[in-house]
Amino acid sequence: MSKKDFFIASLLGGAVGDALGYTVEFMKLDEIKAKYGEEGIADLEVNPYSGHALISDDTQMTLFTADGMIWAYERMRDRGIGSYAGSGVYQSYLRWLYTQTKRMPDEHYDWLLDPQPHEGKHRILNYRELFSARAPGNTCLSALESNKMGTIEKPINNSKGCGGVMRVAPVGLFLHKNPEQAFRVAAEVAAITHGHPSGYLASGALAVIIAELINGKSMANSVEQGIVILKSYPHHEETLHALEASVGFAGSEKQPEDAIGELGEGWIAEEALAIGLYCALKEPDFKKALMMAVNHDGDSDSTGAICGNIMGAHNGLEAVPQEWTEQVELKELIVELSNRLYDLAAEAR
Numbered sequence: 001m002s003k004k005d006f007f008i009a010s011l012l013g014g015a016v017g018d019a020l021g022y023t024v025e026f027m028k029l030d031e032i033k034a035k036y037g038e039e040g041i042a043d044l045e046v047n048p049y050s051g052h053a054l055i056s057d058d059t060q061m062t063l064f065t066a067d068g069m070i071w072a073y074e075r076m077r078d079r080g081i082g083s084y085a086g087s088g089v090y091q092s093y094l095r096w097l098y099t100q101t102k103r104m105p106d107e108h109y110d111w112l113l114d115p116q117p118h119e120g121k122h123r124i125l126n127y128r129e130l131f132s133a134r135a136p137g138n139t140c141l142s143a144l145e146s147n148k149m150g151t152i153e154k155p156i157n158n159s160k161g162c163g164g165v166m167r168v169a170p171v172g173l174f175l176h177k178n179p180e181q182a183f184r185v186a187a188e189v190a191a192i193t194h195g196h197p198s199g200y201l202a203s204g205a206l207a208v209i210i211a212e213l214i215n216g217k218s219m220a221n222s223v224e225q226g227i228v229i230l231k232s233y234p235h236h237e238e239t240l241h242a243l244e245a246s247v248g249f250a251g252s253e254k255q256p257e258d259a260i261g262e263l264g265e266g267w268i269a270e271e272a273l274a275i276g277l278y279c280a281l282k283e284p285d286f287k288k289a290l291m292m293a294v295n296h297d298g299d300s301d302s303t304g305a306i307c308g309n310i311m312g313a314h315n316g317l318e319a320v321p322q323e324w325t326e327q328v329e330l331k332e333l334i335v336e337l338s339n340r341l342y343d344l345a346a347e348a349r
């Protein structure tokens with residue numbers, strides 16, 4: 001398998017995990033078991049109208065992250081201006097806001113709806129699936145509607161919801177050659193909408209784990225590297241504890257249901273990362289890992305998406321359940337953006 005297959009696998013893996021979890025996002029485990037049986041939800045649900053398994057806001061925003069990284073990179077390459085978070089991803093998220101609300105925070109941003117130089121035939125705003133409301137996070141909506149861009153230095157709010165970490169896998173992929181930069185940019189990208197340190201540091205840690213898996217490191221070494229870089233940031237303790245608990249439980253005899261219960265519910269960033277990572281560490285089979293990651297009381301689509309991002313970067317495309325990738329919505333766009341991220345990462349220094 002080429003490295004490109006690992007890029008595709010990380011984003012497609014996240015999409016199928018998101019789609020599996022989206023069906024049960026707001027159900028408690030008891031309700032899931034009552035409906036789907038003792039093993040919980042075990043298969044994608046195909047929407048009868050579209051013929052596809054629906055992705056949620058997690059994958060929608062991940063695609064806008066990918067497009068924003070490409071946008072920023074090409075602008076920096078061709079014109080020597082801008083930054084990843086500040087002038088590519090932020091603008092891309094304003095477009096995401098438009099898909100959900102049909103409004104921009106200011107009329108000065110209307111030009112963002114026009115075709116941009118980085119866009120080829122796969123123009124992201126041409127996909128009407130991205131305009132569907134799939135339980136978008138209120139923190140993301142209100143932060144972007146404020147017409148201010150959150151940064152690490154000037155936090156937009158005090159939120160540590162998982163809306164940052166669920167969408168940053170493309171940063172880890174694109175910047176895999178420089179894990180320190182991947183951490184920094186992923187944290188900045190999350191801080192656009194999530195101002196609490198755990199809200200953006202969990203994103204940095206996930207990006208490093210994905211970057212190092214792409215670099216061919218083992219799961220254990222990739223997580224270790226994520227922890228090393230995390231510790232160089234202030235206010236890292238909460239995220240560190242969550243990661244250490246995740247690794248500790250994965251290496252113990254603790255039953256997954258109990259372990260996940262102790263790691264939390266995943267509505268907040270460090271818990272979502274801890275649960276997604278735990279399932280990827282605990283269960284080598286892709287499908288079973290995603291089932292483990294979504295069948296619990298909490299934020300099933302986000303923990304499923306994060307687990308799928310990690311499993312894909314670790315195991316590559318052959319391991320992603322093909323019957324699921326064929327059913328999932330927007331597969332073509334996901335593959336196209338993965339390919340472009342890979343091609344541009346290869347040319348970037």
Ligand SMILES: [Mg+2]
Nearest residue numbers: 056057058301
């Ligand atoms: Mg969601």
